[in-house]
Amino acid sequence: MTSANNPSKTERTPAAKSAEAPGCCGGCSPAIRLRATAAPQAAPQADDGHAHDGAAGDGHDHGPLPSLPRIVAALLVALAAELSHLLLPDTRAWHIAGMALAAVAIGLSGLGIYASGLRALMRGKLGIDTLMAVAVTGAFLIGQWPEAAMVMSLYALAELIEHKAADRARNAIAGLMALAPDEAEVQAPDGSWQRQRARTVPVGAVVRVRPGERVPLDGTVTEGRSAIDQASVTGESIPVDKGPGDAVFAATVNQGGELQLRVTAAAGQTTLDRIIEAVEQAQATRAPTQRFVERFAAIYTPTVFVLALLVALLPPLLLDWAWLEAIYKALVLLVIACPCALVISTPVTVVSGLTAAARRGVLIKGGTHLENARKLRAVALDKTGTLTEGKPRLVHWQPWQGAQRNAVARVAASLAGRSDHPVSLAIAQGLADEAGDTVTDFRALVGRGSEGRMNGQAWALGNHRLAEERGLCSPALEAALAEHEQQGRTVTLLMDEHGVRALFAVADTVKPHARRAVAELIAAGVTPVMLSGDNPATAQAVARQAGIADARGGLLPQDKLQAIRALQQHHGATGMTGDGINDAPALAQADIGFAMGAAGTDIAMEAADVVIMNDDLGRIAETVRLSRRTHALLWQNITLALGIKAVFFVLAVLGQATMWMAVFADMGASLLVVANGLRLLRMRG
Structure with a gap:
């Protein structure tokens, strides 16, 4: 398309x-x-x-x-x-x-x-x-x-x-076509605001959306904060908070404060236009x-x-x-x-x-897929971004060896804030209220973590390997690390010259409604199976949280393809749910491919037979029920x-x-x- x-x-x-x-x-x-x-x-x-x-x-x-x-x-x-x-x-x-x-x-x-x-x-x-x-x-x-x-x-x-x-x-x-407004309030070069036809607004222009107005074009918020009703695009019933850097879609409704946004898609190429075309x-x-x-x-x-x-x-x-x-x-x-x-x-x-599916943010690419979804007997679910949020979060931390809680939190937050590694960013965000110390002599340790000095003392924030190399491991520490790893967590250690002072566990968290969505699939007679490229222990841990009995980890794209074929032989018609990029071979092999959270992305719309515009896994079971009805x-x-x-x-x-x-x-x-x-x-x- x-x-x-x-x-x-x-x-x-x-x-x-x-x-x-x-x-x-x-x-x-x-x-x-x-x-x-x-x-x-x-x-x-x-x-x-x-x-x-x-x-x-x-x-x-x-x-x-x-x-x-x-x-x-x-x-x-x-x-x-x-x-x-x-x-x-x-x-x-x-x-x-x-x-x-x-x-x-x-x-x-x-x-x-x-x-x-x-x-x-x-x-x-x-x-x-x-x-x-x-x-x-x-x-x-x-x-x-x-x-x-x-x-x-x-x-x-x-x-x-x-x-x-x-x-x-x-x-x-015609109802979808009527959603997006014909005009937009555009910022002129002299800083003034002028109303003009939405179809003439170029990509990169800055437009203003007042409370109660519909967003005229896809864009990224540059100024302001508000709640946006995205039901017309994603099917979400609850307004979504938006701030600088967040994406907004044409035809959605600004419910709160005034927003300014930079246009990212011209008229005819917006997410709404792609929905209409689909x-x-x-x-x-x-x-x-x-x-x-x-x-x-x-x-x-x-x-x-x-x-x-x-x-x-x-x-x-x-x-x-x-x-x-x-x-x-x-x-x-x-x-x-x-x-x-x-x-x-x-x-x-x-x-x-x-039409009923589209109103709920589910684009089914043809009557064949609508009718055949009723035949699904198994659905393979990718882990990252499908069952989980797709970004690491700090889920647990604790001081170690009697360290003072507030002190180690401040040190870890300051060190993590200097790094751009995803795990460090998760720790920095989780400890955002604690940062404040100045870090000197900061240095990244490739494959291990980072180190620096604060208040004249050397500190390091790194992984298990770094602790082993510095001779700071102990049986108690090894046991604590093993416990977290069994739960699919990545553990980072805060160390000084004498020992480990704190443990920080980071994990990609399961989406809030994932367990309910999986239960709805099972109730519909569809067997959920997790297919993940992550290590088997992490895959099993996430599967347990989501209520999935069959979880397979350590899979490359070609392994997922073989897994889909095996599921088809064992269960019959099998669906695949993924991001439409890394999972492309499996999506193509599946009887029906589902792309999750595809609002604003061309690749996901192209890759799958069914496009779920938001991240609601429950829409998969709804699609099966709709197909049967x-x-x-x-x-x-x-x-x-x-x-x-x-x-x-x-x-x-x-x-x-x-x-x-x-x-x-x-x-x-x-x-x-x-x-x-x-x-x-x-x-x-």
Whole structure:
């Protein structure tokens, strides 16, 4: 995915992109039409004989649907035509009046639909417009003009309702696009502040964000402190404190004080833009069930069309049916035949699932991954940055050999503050309130630590090797070191010329919610396994804290790849969770790769199938649960669509279903599966 191709928010236009399949009747197309991601023009629609809302690309649009008042008027006129047929005298004049009423109702319902159907029929395309045009024409020819009027009126009403319902899923992109503000307050060279279009603000510019405003572009805080609501990007429900040096993302909300930030990504290349692009690309792909349904529909529609033709021709020839009766039943079958409910059932459900995930800061790159996540039986978890915070912290320290606590803390803090080694930095941060002594003759000891003088006394802050070289070890010290090492901690010793005076244990701490997230995976029937490049003792210690029974340490990238293969053989479908860089081979081998904490990083977005924008491990179990619910709804919708079709098909053959009843059944089924699929948008956890 290249964010460079993604236009800025102010330049985006929701161009229609059909998600229909060959063989779709067309009634499903309002559900999923997406903005073209690589070009400003609309993508071509499937040539189904039924385009909507003037979407360009197929050359046979019937234009926008009629308004609700116009459709209501059409229904009233159609009802008048029906009543005139039933109640008024059977004379030529009243027949002409009734036919005129029916024609008016059809005109109010939308002649564009009728004309589009005829054009599609001339090209041999069997979409729902085609079926409507054939049914209406046939009904008029056999004297069932009230039926023709009611069919078109009900169809137009159902199309409008279905269109509005399906908009909820397809407008997810528009909702994301609307989050980032169009303007930014930018610092001019003379120090003044000027408002300008966000899309014109260059990288490196300084912008100001006042309390309550949305951040216009990605950047790094240079001045000020505040709490930022990042729910729109990372899905985090709790605002995150930000200060100088912290990253902020476009479309997040500044809740506290005023912030100044230096822009790090231009419009069109922000984290929000990459989220939008990822969601669009995901929605443009097909889930396995969706591909199956589309292949089925491509065969189903022409098959039933041929069957309806046989119903119109064979019974009068072989069973002495009346021709008008046979033709009428065939027309009813044509209306019932449209598989719009079946075909719409899959894309609207998949898009709803992808949108529900995106709202929670989880980007699933396609319906295939959304549907296949339910099959996961094991998930491999990297240690550093995934289960742990990814940076060392001072977790324990104690004076040694009777040293005075405050004195050794001050010395250690002063020495550690002079070094840039990660362990020393962790000690300095942990003892930040103690530093103050001046260090002279400071010198780094490569591979061992550092040393210097304070108040005329020599001190050293170093590892076990340095203590051994200076002859300062003892059995008691060795035992204390072994105890900390079993817990996965790195121990640094403070020494003077006569002995060790303090022990400082540093460790990469487990994330606060890691244990709960692991428990959720286990509850979902997924086995968690830790794969780490750290030493086995450290890996085991972290695994115990996180509640993981299977932990493997000392692994190189190729070792992790082999471990994934072994897990796949033992458990079945296996996921891999990592940072998307060092774990790339394992992520590629896994059935589904998860990238953690990827907000603002292109590499992690590229590497994985599922991108979790914050560091919440619990999102992995949520993805599995969402996948299972999506799959269940997919098959619920397929069963509903086919079941309703089967019932009315039998009724039509038995002569118990009228044409307008067939329209009710077909469009009712479409609305039902749309509403069922949209339930995913309300999923909570």
